[in-house]
Amino acid sequence: xxxxxxxxxxxxxxxxxxxxxxTMQIGKNLWTALRHLxxxxxxxxxxxxxxxxxxxxxxxxxxxxPIMAFIYGRAKQVIxxxxxxxx
Numbered sequence: 001x002x003x004x005x006x007x008x009x010x011x012x013x014x015x016x017x018x019x020x021x022x023t024m025q026i027g028k029n030l031w032t033a034l035r036h037l038x039x040x041x042x043x044x045x046x047x048x049x050x051x052x053x054x055x056x057x058x059x060x061x062x063x064x065x066p067i068m069a070f071i072y073g074r075a076k077q078v079i080x081x082x083x084x085x086x087x
Contacts, residue, residue, distance in 0.1 A: 001045040003075035006033045007083055008050070019051065026050060033081035047071060 009029030016023055017031065030050060038044070053064045064071075072078050 001047050001075055003047045003072050003078045004030075004033060004037070004081065005072070005078055006030055006048075006081035009083065024051070029081075029083060032084055036084075037079055037081065047075060 007029060009027055011027050013028035014025045015028055015031035016025055017034070018024075027050065030048065034048075049064075049068065054060045
């Protein structure tokens with residue numbers, strides 16, 4: 001898998017994505033990152049914290065957040081998105 005690291009940005013600005021037939025709401029900055037970093041010619045297996053960790057579950061977050069260094073360390077690659085260039 002490839003991990004994505006990004007700045008969360010203003011979480012009041014959201015977009016919708018579909019993953020495996022399920023629609024979910026994500027922050028606009030993550031949506032922009034995924035649009036810019038996707039490969040049009042092949043599929044990818046991604047790990048993205050706000051998608052892979054149930055943000056509404058305190059129990060899941062308390063388990064997953066401490067192992068994020070392990071998750072990022074095991075990734076085939078980690079791509080960091082700091083945001084879109086502002087002119």
